[in-house]
Amino acid sequence: MLSLNLSKVKENIMELQDKKKTLSQQVSDGLYNLIVIERQYKPGDKLPNEMEISAMFGVSRITVRDAIKTLVSQGILNVYRGKGTYVAENLNIYSEKDLSNLNRIRLQLDDLFEARLAFEPVVTALTCQRATDSEIEHILFRGAQVQEAILAGTYNGKVERKFHKSIALASHNEFFNVVTPIISNSIETLLSVTKINKTLTDIPLNDHAIIMQYIKKRDSESARCAMELHIRNVFDELLNRTNG
Numbered sequence: 001m002l003s004l005n006l007s008k009v010k011e012n013i014m015e016l017q018d019k020k021k022t023l024s025q026q027v028s029d030g031l032y033n034l035i036v037i038e039r040q041y042k043p044g045d046k047l048p049n050e051m052e053i054s055a056m057f058g059v060s061r062i063t064v065r066d067a068i069k070t071l072v073s074q075g076i077l078n079v080y081r082g083k084g085t086y087v088a089e090n091l092n093i094y095s096e097k098d099l100s101n102l103n104r105i106r107l108q109l110d111d112l113f114e115a116r117l118a119f120e121p122v123v124t125a126l127t128c129q130r131a132t133d134s135e136i137e138h139i140l141f142r143g144a145q146v147q148e149a150i151l152a153g154t155y156n157g158k159v160e161r162k163f164h165k166s167i168a169l170a171s172h173n174e175f176f177n178v179v180t181p182i183i184s185n186s187i188e189t190l191l192s193v194t195k196i197n198k199t200l201t202d203i204p205l206n207d208h209a210i211i212m213q214y215i216k217k218r219d220s221e222s223a224r225c226a227m228e229l230h231i232r233n234v235f236d237e238l239l240n241r242t243n244g
Helices: 006-019 023-037 050-057 061-073 096-130 133-152 157-170 174-192 202-217 220-243
Strands: 077-080 084-087
Touching: 023 050, 023 061, 050 061, 061 077, 096 157, 096 174, 096 202, 096 220, 133 157, 133 202, 157 174, 157 202, 202 220
Parallel strands: none
Antiparallel strands: 077 084
């Protein structure tokens, strides 16, 4: 069985996107993710010096300076002569000053959902063809858990991820099994830094029922189309809310 390195797979997913960007943009995005997405640096924290950041990303110090200038212009960082570079004390990605950061999140969501569209409908079709009867039953069980959570008002991303993970597992393709949760977790991480508090319950309640119906029938083409429609429905709704 092929052994996959999770971090390497994640790097490969973003490789084509990164090639389209300048080095300073890549470093700027990397620092942004460390601060806003991964929360490794909090408001007021001091960043590593230019030499350390240069080594971290494998770029020149000039490139690092350009990246820092970009983040300073967006209100993410402050540079104090003789002291170093710090995360802005009043960091707030939701202010008018920082609308560019919300645009960045929208672009990242666009990339992630594009990747999800490339994988998950195919995964669903393979599952219809390859899953054992017990795996089909497990998928239906996970789907029922999502529906019960929605109706009980306890729905969260965890039950949703378990449903999609059960489909990926039943495809018997190790690469898809690794990639699917990486993409799902990345989407959830991005959403955690937005103010989208209203849960997307109507979409999974309706779409999952259709997906489960076709998986139960082992209708691979219909299941593939249903999953693609589900992903597009979720993405369209998220775009509406981030634009709202």
